[in-house]
Amino acid sequence: MRILVTGGAGFIGSAVVRRAVADGHEVINLDALTYAACLDNVAPVADAPGYAFERADIRDREALDRIFATHRPEAVLHLAAESHVDRSIDGPGAFIDTNVTGTYTLLQAARAFWEAQGKPEGFRFHHVSTDEVFGTLPGGAGSPERFTEDTPYAPNSPYSASKAASDHLVRAWHETYGLPVVLTNCSNNYGPYHFPEKLIPVVILNALAGKPIPIYGKGENVRDWLYVEDHAVALLTVLTTGQVGRSYNIGGDAERSNLDLVRTICAVLDRLAPGEAPYAELITFVTDRPGHDLRYAIDPTRIRDELGWRPSVTLEQGLERTVQWYLDNRDWWQALQAREGVGQRLGLKTVG
Numbered sequence: 001m002r003i004l005v006t007g008g009a010g011f012i013g014s015a016v017v018r019r020a021v022a023d024g025h026e027v028i029n030l031d032a033l034t035y036a037a038c039l040d041n042v043a044p045v046a047d048a049p050g051y052a053f054e055r056a057d058i059r060d061r062e063a064l065d066r067i068f069a070t071h072r073p074e075a076v077l078h079l080a081a082e083s084h085v086d087r088s089i090d091g092p093g094a095f096i097d098t099n100v101t102g103t104y105t106l107l108q109a110a111r112a113f114w115e116a117q118g119k120p121e122g123f124r125f126h127h128v129s130t131d132e133v134f135g136t137l138p139g140g141a142g143s144p145e146r147f148t149e150d151t152p153y154a155p156n157s158p159y160s161a162s163k164a165a166s167d168h169l170v171r172a173w174h175e176t177y178g179l180p181v182v183l184t185n186c187s188n189n190y191g192p193y194h195f196p197e198k199l200i201p202v203v204i205l206n207a208l209a210g211k212p213i214p215i216y217g218k219g220e221n222v223r224d225w226l227y228v229e230d231h232a233v234a235l236l237t238v239l240t241t242g243q244v245g246r247s248y249n250i251g252g253d254a255e256r257s258n259l260d261l262v263r264t265i266c267a268v269l270d271r272l273a274p275g276e277a278p279y280a281e282l283i284t285f286v287t288d289r290p291g292h293d294l295r296y297a298i299d300p301t302r303i304r305d306e307l308g309w310r311p312s313v314t315l316e317q318g319l320e321r322t323v324q325w326y327l328d329n330r331d332w333w334q335a336l337q338a339r340e341g342v343g344q345r346l347g348l349k350t351v352g
């Protein structure tokens, strides 16, 4: 398949690009290269035949039309977004611009191209979204209530509200114009190339630097974690075999409270990079984020039963790989930490 991937220089997008190229797909990577992007993330495939990069903004209709006409994609895998919840609290405008207006502009460009082609049945517009659109769940890790594809939307942060809005646009473009869409809502990702402002990299990098490891509130918030390379496989599975007009929840079946998660990472670090004292001694509780959802948990029955996808690693295996990757790739994260506007947020604004 010839796939136009948006946001392919970001964390998840780059995992998708690397995987899609390895699977033999042609990939056009469209990315505006915002603060969150890093082209080193796709360096392993940069010279592969069938890979192309286009620097463009999804709000730029002219650029999108040129890219569709030049590359003639058979599918769009849309990941480009503003993605950091804390940044959305400080400055929601960029989230509305990119996640809502940008998705609208991309939908219109994709629709115009698809219609000009005679509406090929095999065309797909796949929107990559988050479980945060469903709001919050009661209880602790493992409580019975989980998000299904039928859970009503109830977003609580500017980020999740902007993603919910874009999900609705995608659905409407299918219902109104017949655009062949699929939609996925995924839990929190972690793994190699995760931007240093997000929780798991902050824990690893602050621990290695001997700095306090910040945890919001009492660390009781529960998230379901998925290894990013498993998410990439799930996305390509839905893109190629998912039912048009349907949405699929993707999760790791790995719910943990933030405190449990951080303690597990500290234990992995104690083994792989022992310090003078156990890293867990660096854990520090900080003032909670406003509107902080208590618990997210995904019921992945549909994607498992319909499409046969399931995660390939446990959280413990994935964390071990992730910690080892950060130990082996210091140049990558040190360069990002040195970027303007990134370093000073480290350890202050953390849970993404």
Ligand code: NAD
Residues within 6 Å of the ligand: 006, 007, 008, 009, 010, 011, 012, 013, 030, 031, 032, 033, 034, 035, 036, 037, 038, 056, 057, 058, 059, 078, 079, 080, 081, 082, 083, 084, 098, 102, 128, 129, 130, 131, 163, 185, 186, 187, 188, 189, 190, 195, 352
């Ligand atoms: P990220 O911030 O690492 O990457 C986003 C990429 O989009 C960056 O490369 C950035 O340059 C690009 N981008 C931003 N604005 C753009 C614009 N206007 N035009 C073109 N490119 C633009 O994000 P991520 O964590 O990789 O998330 C990717 C997608 O997956 C997002 O849509 C996010 O909502 C969704 N998602 C993320 C998670 C998670 O845990 N990270 C979980 C579920 C869903």
